Amino acid sequence: MPACLILFLEDVDAIADHKAVLRYTPIEEAETWEMLDEAALPDWKKFIAAVKLLYPGCEGDRCFTHTDLENLCAEQVHMPMASQEELGQYYHKFFKISRHLIMKKKLADLEHDRLFLDGFHVTTKTTIMWRLEIKLTDHHPDDPYDIKEVYNTAVFLL
Numbered sequence: 001m002p003a004c005l006i007l008f009l010e011d012v013d014a015i016a017d018h019k020a021v022l023r024y025t026p027i028e029e030a031e032t033w034e035m036l037d038e039a040a041l042p043d044w045k046k047f048i049a050a051v052k053l054l055y056p057g058c059e060g061d062r063c064f065t066h067t068d069l070e071n072l073c074a075e076q077v078h079m080p081m082a083s084q085e086e087l088g089q090y091y092h093k094f095f096k097i098s099r100h101l102i103m104k105k106k107l108a109d110l111e112h113d114r115l116f117l118d119g120f121h122v123t124t125k126t127t128i129m130w131r132l133e134i135k136l137t138d139h140h141p142d143d144p145y146d147i148k149e150v151y152n153t154a155v156f157l158l
Contacts, residue, residue, distance in 0.1 A: 073119035114144035
């Protein structure tokens with residue numbers, strides 16, 4: 001929730017009603033927000049300020065960090081991928097974090113491509129690389145495979 005908190009709050013700012021916002025917030029978050037002293041006050045801005053205090057880093061350029069992306073890949077590498085749905089879930093998380101970092105010039109394209117492939121379980125990664133080596137015979141072994149090639153190959157194999 002912290003990563004999309006600001007966008008959510010901007011979307012519901014026009015409502016400016018605590019109860020309406022709490023109705024559309026995931027229950028785990030809404031229960032916490034309801035406990036804020038500011039939730040009982042009619043002042044929308046104070047309520048929003050109190051909610052933001054619960055999520056350090058939700059504002060500004062540090063919404064996602066390089067460590068977030070590395071942690072995602074480190075977690076994902078331990079999970080064998082058995083379906084395109086699981087691939088889609090990994091890609092979605094990876095895209096959201098990496099795109100933010102690229103836009104803020106905190107992640108280079110080559111590192112982006114390398115990290116995506118490194119997030120696959122060893123058996124899946126080996127199969128993907130084997131397929132890419134056959135498919136892209138002129139690819140230099142020191143260069144990471146383009147994320148689009150890796151993704152399309154994974155879709156084909158799953």
